[in-house]
Amino acid sequence: MIPERLQIGGTPAAMGRTHGSAYRDDIARFAAERVAAAGDARWIGTDVSRADVLALAEACLPAHHDYAPALFTELAALAEAAGLSTAEALIVSGFTDFLDTAHAVFGAGAAPASPTADQCTAMMVPPQRSATGGPLFAQTWDMHESATAHVVMLDGRPDDAPRFKLFTSRGCLGMIGMNEAGITVGINNLSGADGRHGVTWNFVVREVLAGTTFAAARRALDRAPLAGAHNYLLMAPSGEGINVEATATTRVVTTLTDTPIVHTNHCMAEATRRHERQRLAASQRSSSRRLARAQSLLADSPSITIDTLAAITRDTNDICYPPTPLYGMTTCGAVLADPTARRLWALRGRPSEQRYHGFDVD
DSSP states (O other): OOOEEEEEEESHHHHHHHHHHHTHHHHHHHHHHHHHHTTOHHHHSSOOOHHHHHHHHHHHHHHHHHHOHHHHHHHHHHHHHTTOOHHHHHHHHTHHHHHHHHHHHTTOTTOOOOTTSOBOOEEEEOGGGBTTSSOEEEEEEEEEGGGGGGEEEEEEEESSSOOEEEEEETTOSOSEEEETTOOEEEEEEOOBSOOOSSBOHHHHHHHHTTOSSHHHHHHHHHTOOBSSOEEEEEEOTTSOEEEEEEOSSOEEEEEOOSSOEEEOSSOOSHHHHTTBOOOOHHHHHHHHHHHHHHHHHHHTOSSBOHHHHHHHHTOTTTTSOOOOTTTOEEEEEEEEEETTTTEEEEEESOGGGOOOEEEEOO
16 A cells, blocks of 8 residues: 655644644544553553653653754644644654653563564665665564554655655654655664663654764764664665664664665664563564564575565565464554665555555655
């Protein structure tokens, strides 16, 4: 299916109002679900009142304002247009990082991470392995099957920043995207035990896309006081690229060289593993299988194309899968990117059942 497209532009407040007004009822329902989940023992390891959850979100707002004032204005305007408090909108937009914060602040101890947090398989291909001679990127987005209906492509035209295209969900400021300079960013969720009052990952994605050079994009990530654990993949048309495996307090950077980088949903570096929440055995098996399968398929492809990456996202052995029996986890969408061509391809739903649709970024 073609992802629904929403154009947002102008001032930060105007962009937020457009987003919040377009999906007012959906975002309000999503907020109710996610605020409840953020106080549920199945998600954070202990039961917490709604009032305490919202108080924690309020306590995280100053970090977001200080890190990116324009984005904070956009989030506040989105919240107002959707009939929510800014704290509620923060939970909707940065849910998985907020779970890490809630887990740590409310003292959930060694409770395992929920298997229903975002999952995904992401790949960065260096120019040396690409048929185009330029870098390539691909990522699936796996979540509860109900999230498929919320997938949207944001066509961003801010007054004072580069234009961008973003694959995201309604109410989230941004997940996977590219700006008109070809700066490309993707994410994998991780589950950290060292969550804190800090900045959630969606703010980092948007700040990365406010940069017109790889150095500026990297600085946006480097200066973020993170709230929780995520893996970030940054790439530029020049072929520069890094994979940053980050918990709230620890980061490990891997530079893209002449070998593709694949990442899924578990920490692979010893330094970050020390801060990772316990993972359920089934979650770990899924992440490890997807990692190994993508690495194997890339290794078998001497000259990688966008079609190669599309085929990997469609792999039904491990990477692209129907709803799981107990939790209903499934592949809800996917993105391909050619930073040199300033072009994204995206779809809503399982890649094995859909075709990709192209979006020019510039």
